[in-house]
Structure formats: structure tokens, C-alpha cells
Amino acid sequence: MAGSIFGKHFQISTWGESHGSALGVVIDGCPAGIEISKEDIQKDLDRRRPGKSPFSSPRKEKDEVEILSGVFEGKTTGTPISLIVYNTNQRSYDYSEISKLYRPGHADFTYDQKYGFRDYRGGGRSSGRETTARVAAGAIAKKILKEFNVDITAYTLSIGPIEIDKSKFDKKEILNNYLAMPDKDAAQAAADYLQKQMEKEDSSGGIIECVVTGLPSGVGEPVFEKLDAMLAKGIFSIGAVKGLEFGIGFEAAKKTGWENNDFFRYDEEGKITKLTNHAGGISGGISDGFPIVFRTAIKPTPSIHRMQQTINKNGQNVDIQVEGRHDPIIVPRAVIVVEAMTALTLVDYLFQRIFSRIDLIKKALQ
Amino acid sequence: MAGSIFGKHFQISTWGESHGSALGVVIDGCPAGIEISKEDIQKDLDRRRPGKSPFSSPRKEKDEVEILSGVFEGKTTGTPISLIVYNTNQRSYDYSEISKLYRPGHADFTYDQKYGFRDYRGGGRSSGRETTARVAAGAIAKKILKEFNVDITAYTLSIGPIEIDKSKFDKKEILNNYLAMPDKDAAQAAADYLQKQMEKEDSSGGIIECVVTGLPSGVGEPVFEKLDAMLAKGIFSIGAVKGLEFGIGFEAAKKTGWENNDFFRYDEEGKITKLTNHAGGISGGISDGFPIVFRTAIKPTPSIHRMQQTINKNGQNVDIQVEGRHDPIIVPRAVIVVEAMTALTLVDYLFQRIFSRIDLIKKALQ
């Protein structure tokens, strides 16, 4: 109920603070019989790990995962999988000042308002470091989806004013450049732009796009658990997200019905196709078998060294320069978090699809 | 699990199809001691009701609500409240053709894919008529929120290319014009624009903005049940929604941290204020006491009389002109649905706030 549990069937329970001894996740509801190794998980954690790029925090963390339960002789047993990542580089920083201030754009103020006090070391539970646990669980969800040929690819669409040129889309580039952009030239331009922000001790926002292929039709529940609604819950649960749109999204508000509707056609082989995918692969909250496409706006890193105005707990207006090790941009490291939340949502509703029809249930049980 | 239940504390279970005998909702978890009358609910249902404007479906429904349980001597008893609205104007229409076609932009295709068959009369459960039940439950949620001085106001921000001029914002106009626009002139321009679409047998999309005032700080749960995440689930569960943004939303992706951060200041009376509200009243998933602001993109009505391309179940490509009684625009009638989903979400997380702190729990129980 307090919001650190996510999911219905593949249910994850995350825990841990930025500067505690460890972070982790317990997965309840991973079916038995799936081959899982540490490497399956580490691969995704390494994509999120800080300290690898000029555009990410220099905090040195290996983010090495350990599997504490639920896997026996290389396969999931059907019982809870406990994953742990120890924090090894909590800098012995002096937090006495920051503990009395509210950093602009951070959750310092709202945590104090909610709980009466807060773990101020590195943002405590509100730190982006919390997403480590999500990425670890998401890696297992992605492995399951792969068994059903569902593929999730997220990437940086834009950083500040720099956007990729879709005609140059190159999937390999996503893992090749520091900014997770599938367009080498845009990545270079964005790097230059970021360099300038860093010189001004400032940061930048950006947009992540995510495309899901291979998802069968019929996934998502009508009314309150529409597939887009559940993805929206998952994506907006990522700290820095400020907007989300599916298919042509906000553009649809300016279109007419005739312009916006996707027309069905049988292709030459008699297969059902659509002439467009404005809807982004979801109709009435249910997947239609075409690619799921969405974009999400990520705000600029709130921690900047540039002088800002704020208040302290003693009733004073003060100026603040946020010290510490910060990313000038959240977007590239958030790409894998978007994939993780997408995977965690999809695995749930893919499984849930079975319960729509008594014939599918019978197929499974007989 | 099948998605027609919404909420944690104030939990609603909706049912009913467009052309069934009735629609309704059961509310479990409405606290005892709240004065509720039929009129409290009818007021909001009347805002959603069809047949009142040149821009809404001419289907004649009084949408009269009955309270079947849970209210005794004018007050809620703490037990489930069952609300029912009978369908009185299900036109005896010939559905034989439509039952074999997939209307573009509708859930006909995905329902068939999911369930193997569908109730094709008026869209069955996927009809916008399903939101009747949400509005009825939302009216009670709004009444509860009012006891805590929380006010929710949604309105039409834009229709197609016509947007309101915020300098002319006039709250009274929302209930005054057919299009729920708080700007008389924009409403007139939008009416003209819609008239043109109707002549072309087409429809239009638009944007709804929603502002919540009076919500205390500390509402929303960290990590997966952030207030924005849960509102996003609620808003994207409305059929026609294609995008959602909080505060400056997608604009944040182009900003720098210094531009985007809201700076705190004590005002002259020593009250905490923010110089801007770019975040839209939520930080780290928790309300900060400033207005919650979000905008949501609504797609154009998919049902249009203009000729469209589609397929039938016999493997044929066909043309279709959707007959029936349709709105040329969903937006004005969706405004109250946005308010309802917002209220249903907020009442849950306002209540949930108590459990953040043992001192609040003690205040209640001692």
C-alpha cells in the first residue's frame, strides 16, 4: 500500500536508499522453469551504472548483483527471487548543511512534509539510485518476454533542442554512444550541447522514445487497466518523468477523426495490417498486434552547481550551490529504466491475457 | 484483476454495456457519516449526459441515478454503495453489418482478438457510455474532497487548432458554454470550427486541462505509487486519452535545470512559496501543497460518417460510413470524466497519507 510494490503477477518489492548499505528487490510470482544467471541481470545494470561516461555522475559503483533466493540449479523455482546490490561508494560527505535546506527540484521538501523528517544522505529513498532495483527486476521480465518474442527498445529521442533524425536511425548506436541516441550525428551534437550546459554548471532535459515489437494482440484489460494506463503508471513512477504520449500523442488533439483513425486493410497475403499506427499499437486499452510506441519527457537533472534560490528550515531564504556528483543529464541512464518499467508492465498483462478466455485457461490446465 | 475495479481505499467496481439494461458502480470503502443525496450525484451525471448540445450525441438518456445500498437516513453507513443508471434509449438498430466489421479507431478489433467475440451493440463495454459509472462514483469522491477543501476544476483548453486565451480565463464559462471552455470567445471560435468538421462528416480532438487546489502537501507515495503515476493511470484509463503532462510537461525536456527548477522562498508572512510551479504541484511523486496542474490530449471521435477504409471478418477490404448517433467531439463531455478520475485518485491518496506517520495514526485512533 505504501507504494514500493509493483505488479500483479510478476510482483516486485523494492527497497534501499542511496547511502544505505545496499539496495534490492524481491520478485514474487516469477514462474518456475526459467533459466536465470547473474549475467542476465548484470548486463542491464551495467547500462544504468554511473561513472562510465563524461555525462554521468562520477560516483564509482560496480552495482554487482547477487541472487539470494528463488533460483536453484540455474532455474527459477517459482518462489521469491531476492536480488541485492551493495552500495560501496557512499562518499563520507558532510550532510549537515544539506539536511537543513530544500534543494530546488528535489523531493527534500515533500519528504519532510510527508514523513516529518528524512534520510538526507544523497536523497535517501528519493534518489535515482532507487531505480537499480527496478532495472534488476526488469532484466528478468525482459528475459521472460523474450521467450514470447517480445522486444523492447528504448532510446534517447532528444536532448534539449537536439533531436535524432529518424532517417538515420541506427539501432546499434543506442549502445554505442554515451547518450543512447540511435543517430551518431545527433549524439555528437547533443554531446556538444551538454558540454556547454556543464560549463554553465547547468543541466538538460530530453525525451525518450520506446518501441515494443512482437507483443500479440489482446494484451491489456478494458476500463481501468488499459495497457496504456498501466504503462503510464509504470513510466510516471520514474522520478524525472513529466509527460507521456502514445502513438502521435498530443498531435491527435489537433487532428480530425478521419486523419487520426488507423485504417485496417488485408495485405496481399491476407494478413491484417493498418495503413498507419497513429494509435501506437493500443486500441480501447488493448494491444492490436502492431508496435507499441510511446515518448516520455524527462526533466533536466535538478542538482546543479549553478547558484539557486531556496529556503532552509530556520525560516530563512538562502542561496544554494548543490555540491556532489551529479549527471548533467538523466536521459541516457533513464533509457534502461524505461525499458525495465515497460517490461515489468508487459509481462504482467501478457500473462493476464490468459484469463480473458476460458479456452486459453483450458489449454494451460489440460 | 480484470480491470473494472479502481482504487485502494475508496474502491469502485463498475459494470454495464452501452446497450445493456443498465450501468452501475459499487463503491466499497466509502467511510461512514457522509451526507449523500441523489442530487449530489445527478449534478455531475447531467454534465456528462448526451443530448444537451449540438455537439453531443442526440441519444436521449436521462441518466437518472438510483442509490440501492449503503446510505441510511441520508448518510453513508460505511458499507458498499450501489449506484445504478438504467439505459432507456438503446435504439433498436440493425447491428448485423457492424457486427462483422471493424470500425477504425474503435476497440472492435481488439475486443474480438482478446475475447474471441464481442457485444457489438453500440460498442458494448468499450463505449464511452461506460464512464457514466465513473462520474457517479466520482461525484461522491468530490463530495468527500470538498470536506477537506480540495477543489478540482477541469476544462477544455483547446479544440483542434482553437485554444483558450488564458488572460480571458473565466471559470463560470466552463458550465456556461457547450464546449466547457473558460473563455467565451474561444468557445465561439471552436463552435465554428466544429461546425465545419460536422459538415465534412468528420470530428475533432482537443486538450483538457485540470487544476487541483487545496490539496495538502505530503499526498502520494514514493516509488511506484507517486501521485502523478496514479493520476496517470486514472487519466489514461479514459478511452480517448493519448497524452498527459504535468506542470510544463514536454516543455521540460527542452529546459535546463536552472530554468526548470522551482525556487522556494518565504513570503513576507513567512509562508513557504515557490517562484514558479513548473513541476505542477508534485515533487518526487508527492504533492507540495501548490496547485496540481495537468493537461491531457483527447483524440477525435473515431465514429465519423465520412467514408473510411477497413476490413470485415470474411477477409475482405471494405469501405465504411459509421452510422448512428455520435459526438463530433469527445472533449466537452470528457471534462467531467477527467474530474471524476482525478477525484477518485486523490481521495485514495489523501486518505493514504495518514499511514505515512505513526503520529497521524495515533491522532485518529486516540
Add this chain to the structure above:
Amino acid sequence: MAGSIFGKHFQISTWGESHGSALGVVIDGCPAGIEISKEDIQKDLDRRRPGKSPFSSPRKEKDEVEILSGVFEGKTTGTPISLIVYNTNQRSYDYSEISKLYRPGHADFTYDQKYGFRDYRGGGRSSGRETTARVAAGAIAKKILKEFNVDITAYTLSIGPIEIDKSKFDKKEILNNYLAMPDKDAAQAAADYLQKQMEKEDSSGGIIECVVTGLPSGVGEPVFEKLDAMLAKGIFSIGAVKGLEFGIGFEAAKKTGWENNDFFRYDEEGKITKLTNHAGGISGGISDGFPIVFRTAIKPTPSIHRMQQTINKNGQNVDIQVEGRHDPIIVPRAVIVVEAMTALTLVDYLFQRIFSRIDLIKKALQ
């Protein structure tokens, strides 16, 4: 959260009071494609219905069910099924006195303590009449189970001191005599015993036994959702239940391990069998493929005309003779309620079994 919703997959939401206009249930999560008619449900409602026997309340209710949604052309559509039963015989009784008293053995006192006031007409929501909705939903659950060859049979094991002789067990008798006893002679002796209690204006308790056959092994989740734990939740949710035991139950406390353990053997055909079924078909919370057997103790009807002591709200000790139309025994009418709660629980965990293994999920989805 307020407890009128039951289940995970096949989720029911019940509502209604003894003397309101109607009672009902909404089922969310019934898979599409199941043939359901009013008669399927009415059959079980008729077993619960009052007024049929000298040992049940003379309240005249036809308890006729209507299906308001979720069934189209005779089959479930996968969307919520709303069932309603109108109250037709709420006697215009004078409740002015009873509204100020606390009837012994009733929930009058605890409802007032919890909610601050109560609907005192016929016990309001705490009335046994609430189980009408459970039986209606249970009938559909039983129909689903039947498709998997799962059979649930509950019956009266004892009334007061009169117990059935298992050597005379005759299943047909359950529906044949007024007391749902599968032993004609015991039923006669129990009728005589009840007659005597009625003459003394008193009532009697009894025990219901329930046997489930055909349930495959592997049903039930380890740790907190053991099959016996979930059945226990369901059975203890029936108002009058005071005890529950599986297999040999409390007898196990006096046994040694050697006496209590069920020994496995292959039978002559190589089929796995057990020499005994002391465990009642559940081991480690998971069904073992042998019959599920449990017994539940039902307290005597608390409403009796015999003079009792109690208090009123004015601080006075008073005497009370409970007026009205009461059953001298709850047991026979509770038999079908026990079947309903068992069915509702089993359908959930039978479905849930699919998620234990990735191979079963694949069978369903591929």
C-alpha cells in the same frame, strides 16, 4: 479495502442490506466464453432461500436473480457480470425499540462501535441475507469448476448433539431433507431435536462438512496463500462460523508423526495413491490431488425469542425477547454458502496454478 470484495482473478464485489431495495454482486474477471443462464444461478439461490421449511425463517422472498451485464447471446463476454436480487418482503416492522438495544450474539454493538451508527432494519449489512450475493456468484464459480471436473459437496454433519452415521451416507439425501443431512435417520432425529429447541424458543448450532473431488494437484500458493489459508479466509468470512479444521484437524494435535503422516504408495496400476488422507488433500498449502475435506462449526442462531439479558444505549440493563422471523438453525441454509465460498476460492487458485510454471503459460499463449 473495506472488505466487500473477494478474490483475485474471479473477483466479486457484493452490496446490499437486509431491508434495502435489493442485494447484488458484480463479478470482475469471469473469463469470456462460458455459457451462463439465469437458471444456473437460480438453482443455488433456491437452496439458500428462506420460507421453504419448518426450520427456516418464514420471510417470503422469491430471491429471483437478474443478470444486468456481462452476458451476451448466452455467453460471458469477459466483462463484469452484474447480478441483482430485489428484496420484496421487507416487513414494515417497528424498529424503534431494536434500534436502541444490542441483541446478544449479533453485530449490533460492534457496528455501532465501528461506524458510530447502524442500519438497524433486520441487521442491515450484517444480516445473513448478505450471503445471497455470495451464493449467486458462487453458482457461476461452480459452473466454471465443473468444466474442470471439480465437484464440491457440502452437507450438515451434525446438529446440536445429533451427528450423521457415515456408514449410511446417502448423497441424494442432502437435497431431499430439510436439514441437508446425507443420512435420513439422522435428519429425522435432528428434526425432533430442533422441534424441542423451538418449543423452548431457543436455537441450535451444528457442523458442516465439505468434500471437494476432482481438484488437480498443485493448486494453492506456498507461504501466505496456502490453499487451506485461503479457504479458511473464505469460510470464516461466513458470519456464524466459529471453527474450521482440515482432514483430521484437531485430532492431529493428539497424534504422533507416524500416526498422522499419509503414506504414499503406487497402486497396482502404477497410479500414485495415499494409504490415508489425514491431511485432507492439502500438503504445504498445495492440493495433492486427493479429496479436500474440511469441517466447520456453525454457532446457534443468535436471534431467539427466549428472554435474554442485554443493555440499551441509554445506559440501562434490560431484558430482550427478539421478535421477528428467525431460523432455529443456520446450518442447512449455510451449506450452500459454504459451497459458494469454497467455489469462489478454488476457481481463483485453480486459475492461479497456471502462473507457477512457464511451460503452462506458454501452452496457453501459443
Add this chain to the structure above:
Amino acid sequence: MAGSIFGKHFQISTWGESHGSALGVVIDGCPAGIEISKEDIQKDLDRRRPGKSPFSSPRKEKDEVEILSGVFEGKTTGTPISLIVYNTNQRSYDYSEISKLYRPGHADFTYDQKYGFRDYRGGGRSSGRETTARVAAGAIAKKILKEFNVDITAYTLSIGPIEIDKSKFDKKEILNNYLAMPDKDAAQAAADYLQKQMEKEDSSGGIIECVVTGLPSGVGEPVFEKLDAMLAKGIFSIGAVKGLEFGIGFEAAKKTGWENNDFFRYDEEGKITKLTNHAGGISGGISDGFPIVFRTAIKPTPSIHRMQQTINKNGQNVDIQVEGRHDPIIVPRAVIVVEAMTALTLVDYLFQRIFSRIDLIKKALQ
């Protein structure tokens, strides 16, 4: 959904196997501001710990708990509390034989049936060692309840044929003797009885009684989440439980209404009292302010060295003598587990009570 998560508000997610590297629990929903130390938890773990008595397994485990998150400067922060207990004495035992057999009375067979294979080392997840995590979480729940003056006391009522004499009830004895019996003489007689069973390489069952005092009235939700129903779910989720009864329990089945009903009276000081507590402190599923009393039957330890019959996976009937380190009786170590499950249930429904009434909610939030 897979059953290793328990609770609504104070929600626990447990993980770990008997012979894995560690066991643990994540608590989501513990309110902020509660003082918690390692010692608060260790105290209860020590009551469950093996190796302390001639009647418990000689497995040497210190069962030392570590707090990994959620506590800052000695107080809970409102974010998830992760507790871990490392396994240090997993004996390097040869499991090759046991992996192919089904031990009678164990979950070996049902786990294989459910999951297709099992972690056979020490019973894996089905081991009683899993309860370590429950006891750790329960210790925190008990600490919270203490702030509301709710006290839970469980003890051994009987072992095999030996029952305590209630006239000699001595609470101190519960922690004083090896068998958790509040009657020194009965404890001695039971020890003698157990000694005899051990000589026969057999084991014994018994009964645990639990009494809760200080719980206010109004706790528990009507219909499906009655307080007794939720306690039943919690208690039956303990592996060895075979029966449960509240108040006079199964005795009620033989009583008349007049005998069974608890009569209310005002005492000399005008305080409401009951002449009896046959109901065990719960009426209509809601606490009445009088002590909650229940008894639960615990089966004999299934692991016995005495020769038993069983089957192996190769289709053969075989004899088995279960090797290893086993308790001849589960009861004394289960006493603290019963307390833990009771505490976990009560803290949830005590908190939930706030939501019954709008005035309580207002008290908390204003």
C-alpha cells in the same frame, strides 16, 4: 499474487530457502517515526531459533538479523524496511537420495506437482525455516501494537494428550520452560511424554492458544475481511496448522443460542461488559473490545526417523527413515510464529479502522 506477500497496509514480502544463503523480508508500509532497533527484532527471533532445547532441532543458527534499509537515526523513515538473516549452518548433507523420494507429511510431492521440480535441500521454501522472516516482521508489528496497548500472548495449551491446567496458569512460565507452557507441571509431564516419543523415533502434535488484550472495539471489516477471517488466513498460512477455533469454537456447534450468546451488562461503574466471552472477542467479524481468544491445532513434525512407507520418482514403493536434524514437536517454536501472524494481521486492521468513519479521518488529517 504468488503468495509470499502478506498484508494491506503493513505489507511484508518474504523470501528465502532453508539452505540458501539467507532469508529475509521487506516491509512496505511501516509508518515513519517508530523507534526500531536490531534488539527489538532479535528478541523474537531468539524465541524461534533452533538448537536451544532438547526438543528442538540441533541445527546451529544464530539467526542474527540485519536492518538493511528504512531506519535512519534509530527511527523508521516510512520507506521499506529490509531485514536479512544469513544461513550459517546449512549442513553439507547428501541430498541425492531424498531428491528422488517424497517424504510423507512433507510438501515434497506437492511442490514437484506444482513446479515440475523442487529445491530439495532441507525442504527449500517449504521448510519451517521460512517463518524466520515472519517472526522478524512480526516483531516490528508487535512493537507498533504496543504503542496502542495491544498485547498478544500465545502459549502451548497441549502436547499430545497433556494439557495445561488453567487454574495453574502462570504467564512467566511461557518463556521459562522449553515447551512454552504456562503451567510448570504440565510442561514437565509433556517433556516426559515427548521423551518417550523421541525414544520411539516419533514426534507429537499439540495445540497453541493465543489471547489478545487491549484491542479496541471496531477492528475488522464486515463481509469478507472479518477479523476472524483475516486471522484465519494468517494462522492457516503457518505450515503445520490443521484447525482453528475462536472463543468456544467447535463447542458452539453443540450449544443452543441461549447458551452460546454473550449477554451484555453495564457494570457498577457503567462500563459495558459481557457476562461471558464465548465469541472470543469478535462479533460480526468486528472486535468487541473483549479479549480475542483462539486455539490452533498443530500437527506432529512429519520428519521422523521411524520407518515409513512412501514412493520414489522411479515408480517404486520404498521405505524411508528421514535423516537429519528435526524437532520432535513443532508447537513450542510455533508459538512465536502464531504471535507474529496475529500481530501482522492486527496492525493492518487496527490501521484500517480509521477508514470506517469520516470523523476519524478528519481527526488524523486536520
